[in-house]
Structure formats: C-alpha cells, structure tokens
Amino acid sequence: MQEIKKVTVKVPQAYLDFINQIFEIEKKANNLKEENSIQRNINKMKGIMEEEFFKGSSTIGLTYHNPLGEDYSDTRTDCEATISGTGVENLEIVEVIKPIIYYSYQDNDKVIKVIVQPAVVIVQSKNS
Secondary structure (H helix, E strand, C coil), X not given: CCCCCCCCCCCCHHHHHHHHHHHHHHHHHCCCXXXXXXXXXXXXXXXXXXXXXXXXXXXXXXXXXXXXXXXXXXXXXXEEEEEECCCCCCEEEEEEEECEEEEEEEECCEEEEEEEECEEEEEEECCC
C-alpha cells in the first residue's frame, strides 16, 4: 500500500516574489525578437534559485512550471482558475498570471515535490 504523507512547507514570501518576477521577465522575453541574451540571464537566475538558495540542506530547491496550453478541470489542485467565455467544458489554460511553484526536498533517497504556490490561470473552452 502506498504511504500518503501530508506535508506543509512555508517558503519565505520574498522567494516566491522573486520566482514570480523571473516568470514575468521570461514571459516578456518570449515576445521580443532578440530574447536569446535575456533568456541566458533568466536561465542563470533559475539555476541559482534551483541550486543555491538552500545549499547545504536536505532541500533541493525551488522550481516553477508554466501550465500554458494544458487541459484544465475543476479537480486540478495545482491551479486557481478564472473561466473566460461562456463554455465550461473541454477547458484549456490560455493565460498564466502566476506559475506553479514547487519546493523539492530529499526524504530517504526519494525526491519529494510539494506545491507551495498554485498557478493563477485563465481558462477557456477549446470549443469557443
């Protein structure tokens, strides 16, 4: 039988704010013609966030995920959604305001990922 463990993690708000700002910069850089130089800096900041913030502890780090384009249902617990349009079936994430942020740590040779910030998204029916 699978063991289920409820884990609560408190990450400093400054870290979440920092990650949300990286995400915003990355979204804006994708709209630029010459985003390569900016993307390199974003990747360096993400590396620091993922590998350096918790160096020397059992924590692996913080990562984020952009769920843009993914299917959405009301059973999904990693997103807080606002529905755009009139359809409520066959929903798709069409805009991401905040990404999903994960906290990863080591527990007996296993890496455990915990959601510390659900995504804030706008969804719309694919049929619209």
